Amino acid sequence: MAHFSITRFLDSASSKSSVRYALYLSAITFFFALILIPPILGIFLKWNTMAETFQHPSLMSRATAAIYASFAIAIFVSIIDVVAGLPAAWLISRERYRWLNVLDTFVDIPFIIPTATLGYSLLLFWSSPEGISSLFGDSFVSPGWLLVILLHFAFSYPVVVRVMVGAILDYKREYEEAARTLGAPPFTADRTITLPILKRSLIASFTLAFARSISETGATMMVAGAFENGPIFIHNLKTAQELGYEGALVFVSFILIAISCLIFVTIRLLGPRLKMPIKKVWLSTERKLSGSKVTNLRNGLSLLVFFLLILIPSLFVALPAVYAIINGTLNEAVAGVGNWQGYWQSLILSYSVGAIATLINTIIGLPMAILIARKRLGTVFSSILDVLVNIPLIVPSIALGVSLSIFWKNFTTIPEMGLLILAHLAITYPYLVRSMAAAIERLNVSFEEASRTLGGRPFTVFRTIILPLTKYSLFSGAIMVFTRSISETGATLAVTELETAPVLLVKWVNILRGNIESPIPITSLDVGLGCGILIVFSFIILLVSRLLARRKGRY
Amino acid sequence: MPEVRVKNATKKYGKIIAVDNVSLQIHANEYFCLLGPSGCGKTTLLRLIAGLVEPDKGEIYIENRLVTSVPPEDRGIGFVFQEYALFPHMNVWDNVTYGPRVKAMGKKKSEKLGREMLEMVRLFERFDAFPSELSGGMMQRVALARALAAGSKLLLLDEPLGALDAKIRNDLRYELRKFVKDLELTGIHVTHDQAEAMAISDRIAVMRKGKILQVGTPQELYMHPQHIFVAHFIGESDFLEGYVSKITKKESIIELRGRLFVHTLDKTHEEGDKVVIAIRPEVLTVEKGKKRRENSILGHVEGFRFEGTNVRCQIELENGDSVVVVRPALMTEWFNIGEKVTVSFPAEKSFVFTYPERGLKRELALE
Numbered sequence: 066m067a068h069f070s071i072t073r074f075l076d077s078a079s080s081k082s083s084v085r086y087a088l089y090l091s092a093i094t095f096f097f098a099l100i101l102i103p104p105i106l107g108i109f110l111k112w113n114t115m116a117e118t119f120q121h122p123s124l125m126s127r128a129t130a131a132i133y134a135s136f137a138i139a140i141f142v143s144i145i146d147v148v149a150g151l152p153a154a155w156l157i158s159r160e161r162y163r164w165l166n167v168l169d170t171f172v173d174i175p176f177i178i179p180t181a182t183l184g185y186s187l188l189l190f191w192s193s194p195e196g197i198s199s200l201f202g203d204s205f206v207s208p209g210w211l212l213v214i215l216l217h218f219a220f221s222y223p224v225v226v227r228v229m230v231g232a233i234l235d236y237k238r239e240y241e242e243a244a245r246t247l248g249a250p251p252f253t254a255d256r257t258i259t260l261p262i263l264k265r266s267l268i269a270s271f272t273l274a275f276a277r278s279i280s281e282t283g284a285t286m287m288v289a290g291a292f293e294n295g296p297i298f299i300h301n302l303k304t305a306q307e308l309g310y311e312g313a314l315v316f317v318s319f320i321l322i323a324i325s326c327l328i329f330v331t332i333r334l335l336g337p338r339l340k341m342p343i344k345k346v347w348l349s350t351e352r353k354l355s356g357s358k359v360t361n362l363r364n365g366l367s368l369l370v371f372f373l374l375i376l377i378p379s380l381f382v383a384l385p386a387v388y389a390i391i392n393g394t395l396n397e398a399v400a401g402v403g404n405w406q407g408y409w410q411s412l413i414l415s416y417s418v419g420a421i422a423t424l425i426n427t428i429i430g431l432p433m434a435i436l437i438a439r440k441r442l443g444t445v446f447s448s449i450l451d452v453l454v455n456i457p458l459i460v461p462s463i464a465l466g467v468s469l470s471i472f473w474k475n476f477t478t479i480p481e482m483g484l485l486i487l488a489h490l491a492i493t494y495p496y497l498v499r500s501m502a503a504a505i506e507r508l509n510v511s512f513e514e515a516s517r518t519l520g521g522r523p524f525t526v527f528r529t530i531i532l533p534l535t536k537y538s539l540f541s542g543a544i545m546v547f548t549r550s551i552s553e554t555g556a557t558l559a560v561t562e563l564e565t566a567p568v569l570l571v572k573w574v575n576i577l578r579g580n581i582e583s584p585i586p587i588t589s590l591d592v593g594l595g596c597g598i599l600i601v602f603s604f605i606i607l608l609v610s611r612l613l614a615r616r617k618g619r620y
Numbered sequence: 621m622p623e624v625r626v627k628n629a630t631k632k633y634g635k636i637i638a639v640d641n642v643s644l645q646i647h648a649n650e651y652f653c654l655l656g657p658s659g660c661g662k663t664t665l666l667r668l669i670a671g672l673v674e675p676d677k678g679e680i681y682i683e684n685r686l687v688t689s690v691p692p693e694d695r696g697i698g699f700v701f702q703e704y705a706l707f708p709h710m711n712v713w714d715n716v717t718y719g720p721r722v723k724a725m726g727k728k729k730s731e732k733l734g735r736e737m738l739e740m741v742r743l744f745e746r747f748d749a750f751p752s753e754l755s756g757g758m759m760q761r762v763a764l765a766r767a768l769a770a771g772s773k774l775l776l777l778d779e780p781l782g783a784l785d786a787k788i789r790n791d792l793r794y795e796l797r798k799f800v801k802d803l804e805l806t807g808i809h810v811t812h813d814q815a816e817a818m819a820i821s822d823r824i825a826v827m828r829k830g831k832i833l834q835v836g837t838p839q840e841l842y843m844h845p846q847h848i849f850v851a852h853f854i855g856e857s858d859f860l861e862g863y864v865s866k867i868t869k870k871e872s873i874i875e876l877r878g879r880l881f882v883h884t885l886d887k888t889h890e891e892g893d894k895v896v897i898a899i900r901p902e903v904l905t906v907e908k909g910k911k912r913r914e915n916s917i918l919g920h921v922e923g924f925r926f927e928g929t930n931v932r933c934q935i936e937l938e939n940g941d942s943v944v945v946v947r948p949a950l951m952t953e954w955f956n957i958g959e960k961v962t963v964s965f966p967a968e969k970s971f972v973f974t975y976p977e978r979g980l981k982r983e984l985a986l987e
């Protein structure tokens with residue numbers, strides 16, 4: 066009964082426009098005060114420390130090299146992602162084999178398992194004696210830039226495939242069929258009709274892959290060796306605390322954030338104007354390219370790339386995890402012996418922070434999603450919000466963390482746990498808002514109008530129409546927030562000494578490789594099992610979300 | 621001016637048999653309609669001919685060439701989609717010249733074709749407009765120009781007028797036929813609108829549940845429906861259930877409910893058969909009061925509507941059956957609700973069908 070009257074109260078309150086505007090205003094205030102401003106403004110507070118850094122030429126040259134490496138890798142990897150991911154997406158969405166369903170699920174794996182785990186798995190596969198290196202004697206790919214590229218490819222490729230599969234499935238196939246009936250062979254129809262129509266999604270997938278690569282820290286640390294990109298450089302500085310390090314930190318963070326935003330805005334503005342060469346047709350070549358031989362070759366290559374470069378390396382860590390179960394490490398782990406007590410603590414910390422971030426972001430993100438999707442405050446303002454909301458996505462997370470912690474420590478004595486949550490809030494916010502805004506935009510306005518004409522008040526409409534029809538997007542958005550939070554490493558390292566699960570795993574790997582001293586030794590089985598447990602949890606989340614997404618009435 | 625032959629074509633989607641062992645021949649230069657209720661498989665049959673779907677069984681010939689496994693781009697067809705499928709990222713000109721371009725016809729020829737076709741549909745001045753800037757009727761004409769510019773002689777149209785206003789639809793349908801005839805094409809037009817099909821076709825195939833029930837000219841289908849569903853779907857029919865009570869040399873006498881007897885010229889049934897008589901509403905006559913006529917039945921007026929050209933009377937017969945009578949408005953008496961009337965019809969203008977196994981209602985249902 067109490068619940069009933071609360072909803073009644075909210076329903077009738079929502080009829081007042083003052084209440085609605087107060088809600089929207091607070092959503093916007095939260096966004097600016099918690100999500101957008103601190104991660105950017107923080108570095109400006111330490112702006113003058115930069116002057117000192119310019120006195121240290123060696124530090125400066127390291128810094129510029131690291132920044133260059135970050136962008137070079139991000140751009141290179143995103144291009145490769147699109148080149149390799151597009152045929153795979155095509156295969157998944159167009160061919161009609163049963164096993165493609167399985168493949169479709171597997172594609173999400175590198176996306177959903179925490180990147181630190183992924184990093185360790187790749188390290189094992191490519192450069193440890195247990196992995197592919199055993200075939201070659203020596204370490205096949207040693208830690209360094211090549212391994213970083215392989216890693217970034219592995220975790221950003223699923224983004225492209227996921228986005229493109231969705232886009233191809235949504236695409237009205239009639240356009241392509243019309244092209245065929247007009248005489249275009251399949252390849253020509255795809256090149257001149259389908260791809261240009263899907264251009265927006267292609268650009269979006271490229272941007273997302275780019276953002277993932279530019280901001281990843283935890284896994285990169287495991288495979289980087291002596292190589293430094295922006296995030297690694299920042300981390301190394303923080304650990305070493307060399308002379309002038311603070312200025313260098315501010316400098317690199319600033320440049321990374323500034324250039325990322327610049328690239329993002331450029332893509333936003335120029336992307337839609339990008340022209341593809343669709344006028345010219347090379348009939349005989351394109352006929353050959355349409356043939357079944359070429360198509361089979363393309364599909365085969367896509368599968369090969371997927372299994373050899375993505376799936377097997379990503380899941381390779383399962384091997385030591387299984388050993389660990391057999392030889393009794395699992396019992397130690399369950400008993401919490403030695404290092405394992407810390408492991409469980411970090412796991413609890415990770416999942417708690419993830420849950421809190423998910424909850425808060427859902428509450429403050431929903432009104433924002435409605436604002437953006439329904440353009441409640443005018444088209445221009447909504448488009449500006451739409452761009453701003455994406456910024457935490459493209460800002461390198463460690464830079465975001467550095468800035469955020471400078472900002473808050475400057476004003477308050479905030480506990481580390483608070484900083485940790487704030488950092489995770491900022492990083493994961495875009496996932497929920499993007500997913501919900503897109504879902505609400507797809508929802509036909511006439512449903513809402515029908516409900517209004519039948520006497521529904523604004524909140525009633527939200528409760529009875531919008532929410533039920535978009536709940537799967539809400540759910541998948543929440544899952545994304547949660548998994549992203551679980552796998553977050555960079556910002557966590559920047560803002561706190563508290564150890565979340567991926568931070569702990571990074572430390573373990575460093576102990577294992579002799580980079581850090583530790584009273585209690587770590588075995589590779591420990592790390593394998595630690596990763597394995599995280600992966601199992603991720604699998605459960607993936608499975609649940611898949612089951613729910615498969616239900617009917619999905620929006 | 622190709623001729624099209626479909627031989628025993630079957631296409632299933634899971635359990636649904638969209639096209640069920642269909643055979644069909646469409647003559648060169650013909651304007652042919654595939655007509656049937658929603659979901660009967662018209663689109664699927666058209667897409668089989670176009671090569672956009674492959675049959676599970678059966679063969680398709682275009683101009684005596686077996687094309688069953690030939691991809692759509694090599695079948696020499698033009699296809700107009702229901703929602704037009706104009707490429708949204710190209711303007712009218714690029715849409716219309718797409719066919720010549722991908723067929724590598726050369727710049728000169730492409731431009732000549734594009735120009736001709738756009739002029740023919742009276743849209744040349746809109747050559748640089750994008751599809752989103754055009755009205756429904758214009759989009760339809762661009763879609764047509766695009767299909768024709770590809771130079772094919774077989775034009776396939778899937779509900780080409782379905783998305784248009786009633787008035788424009790009426791104007792454009794005659795235009796479609798004229799283009800096909802002027803350019804000496806073969807046209808296959810899918811529609812669920814029987815009036816549209818009757819107005820423009822040389823011949824019509826009536827489909828239901830993946831099967832073709834009857835093929836014929838509009839007159840044949842109207843005057844001699846061979847299937848009770850055709851009598852129902854083409855034009856309108858009143859249905860009276862009964863039994864064949866007596867067969868004489870000239871006619872068969874049918875007993876309706878309530879011990880009423882009527883005469884028909886039917887020769888296809890035997891005494892005792894359960895049958896349905898179908899009569900066109902405009903064939904029935906209504907007169908006030910009780911009259912003695914051939915095949916007359918008493919009844920009273922249940923409803924009376926003025927519809928412009930015609931008036932429509934709903935009449936409940938004395939045996940409880942109900943019929944609709946349609947008469948030209950200017951040549952008919954007007955009736956009051958409840959008025960006693962006599963309904964009658966000439967024996968030679970009725971059709972007699974075997975009573976359907978599944979019951980009349982279900983046999984006539986559109987789905």
Ligand SMILES: Nc1ncnc2c1ncn2[C@@H]1O[C@H](COP(=O)(O)OP(=O)(O)OP(=O)(O)O)[C@@H](O)[C@H]1O
Pocket residue numbers: 633636637638656657658659660661662663664665812
């Ligand atoms: N791609 C498909 N997948 C599954 N079922 C299909 C597919 N295309 C058609 N069907 C089914 O096949 C049957 C025939 O469909 P079709 O589109 O040919 O009918 P139609 O006569 O064109 O109907 P409408 O007038 O509604 O366009 C329908 O039951 C439809 O649901």
Ligand SMILES: [Mg+2]
Pocket residue numbers: 662663664779
């Ligand atoms: Mg159809």
